[in-house]
Amino acid sequence: MAAIAETATSRLQLGPIFRDAVLAALVALVLSGPIMGLQTADASGGQGLVLNFRPAWVLWTVGVVFVGRLLLGFWWAHRAGRAVETPRALKALGAFLARIETPLGYAGVGFAIALPFLWFADRYVIDVATTVLIYVMLGWGLNVVVGLAGLLDLGYVAFYAVGAYSFALLAHHFQFTFWEALPLAGAFAAFFGIVLGFPVLRLRGDYLAIVTLGFGEIIRIVLINWWHVTGGPNGISNIPRPSFFGMPFQRNAPEGVTTFHQFFGLEFSPEHRIIFLYFVILALALITNLFTLRLRRLPIGRAWEALREDEIACRALGINPTNTKLSAFAIGAMLGGFAGAFFATRQGFISPESFTFIESAIILAIVVLGGMGSQTGVVLAALVLVTLPEFGRQFAEFRMLLFGAAMVAIMVWRPRGLLAYREPSIRLHRKGSGA
């Protein structure tokens, strides 16, 4: 670093940059040698696997890394002494989005309501949109814990799982319908949120993240191993679908039950149920949004934000940190539980496979990329993170690479997320009144 700083004033020093590039190339050689240089292939004639050597791949990798590192070195030397700056375009985009956030929100809701009736909306589009909305709802739920209360939770998927399994088991053993089980699923998840909250009350930051990560894994492993209750890795199937005020979406109804298409005099179509599910999650997500926006303007929401800013000052003001944290965990978990119950009824089948750590990571990424505490940011991030892989299906192998690169770029240039603007929960003066 010292060498780089010097070059700002004196002549460009080639030595250190060159050495650095050689070192990087060596690391690339060590890494790519076994990973890219060797390939296992099916030998013809059923002789099992054979190894192919691919020296060209290794050479290319080493060459690219060497040249890339060299260019990077020159670039750093060129701009040494200047701070990392957000590219103007990204900054402008963020400011622009913050300014049009409210109209954008209304337009988004209008578009979401109209979507199933638009010309391009086939079953695939609505399915993807439903998935996006599930993640939007999860993002808004996690936003309470991470964005408002500032408690880094890496195991959020646990509450999603609790909600899904609550509904599945209630339906399986006690014949609960979706609408009956939904509040209970939320209540169970909230209960688990409090159970997790108690032991981690003293922890903050990295330590909290590790414990919540562990909690997420515990739930998943319990689901796998407690097979006589949860069905183990086989999961639970035949989860009932939601009905429209008691009218099922079926071609042939059982005796004495009117189906949806009979009641409305429509031709039976499996798309009715898809569209109905879409509207259910849209309504759930919008309720979540209104609920959390409202909470933010209440004393409890302000206390969460105050806790995020300074816990010691909170105690000095007589705010009970225990209750405040537990309520954040419980409410965040409850929203996750609702989403989980919806997920179960939509899929009709759940297994522990659906609740792995990567789900937690994606939900957290949605919150962080969107801008902690920003409702619109969560929608944008969910839209990008869920639909990008859909567009990029042909580059499936590079999806995680793109994902990682996008994360790094955002963290370097906009460390507080795309929409990092915070709107005060209450104002004394009118907005923009100069004061």
Place this chain on the structure above:
Amino acid sequence: MSARKPLLEVEHLVMRFGGLVAVADLSLTAYQREITAIIGPNGAGKTTVFNCLTGFYKPTSGRLSLHHPDAIYLLEQMEGFRIASQAGVARTFQNIRLFPGMTALENLIVAQHNRLMRASGFSVAGLLGLPVYRNAERAAVDKARHWLQRVGLEERADWEAGNLPYGAQRRLEIARAMCTDPILLCLDEPAAGLNPRESAELNALLLSIRDEAGIGIMLIEHDMSVVMGISDHVIVLDYGRKIADGTPDEVRRDPNVIKAYLGEEETEELPPEVAADIPELRE
């Protein structure tokens, strides 16, 4: 002045950290409607006393009784946040602890959390938007506005607290403490980092709080112009013990205090420009 009524009685307070005795057998009394200053050299245990008072430390032994008109609270037995919410002890910090990302107004509203929380029916009435809660919130904003005016920050109510200038942050922290409706206000070095004009304004603010709100104020301070200018009562600590207790004038003349601040038998060796600043040596 009418008979002084004790507000806070500290009896035989001891605070030990392992082998280190930060406060050793300290007894003192702070009175209602008075400003009590605690002074002493660095490491004398002043902030430790404050931390015991406000529940951040649990005292090793001793009794801290706070006299309300209708009850006596034993602070050493109370949980930290209840000392603020029930006993009515508010404090500020040596290194300012505002909520920097929230606006000045929000800082003052968070300070009224417990009353608002009850009014919002633990969020149920608030979620439904019932008039009970709306009225309570309006009252909270009025109170916040009152204190913003008192500390001269009404114009900047919607600024993020972290973006305010240093002196304004100090005043905002005092306003925030006052929004909790305290009976005892503990200020840890309120004048640190203030320029002489801001320091004079602070003196006026503290005197007006004492006279209008009628509460007791305790302050730790190094700035002698503040201590001598506004305190009714000064307590001097050294190595966790009380070495002097009295009016500012009495304390100023106390030989123990001079010894603690200047060291023993070394007064004659002081450079003349330092000695000139100490009134006791100027005769």
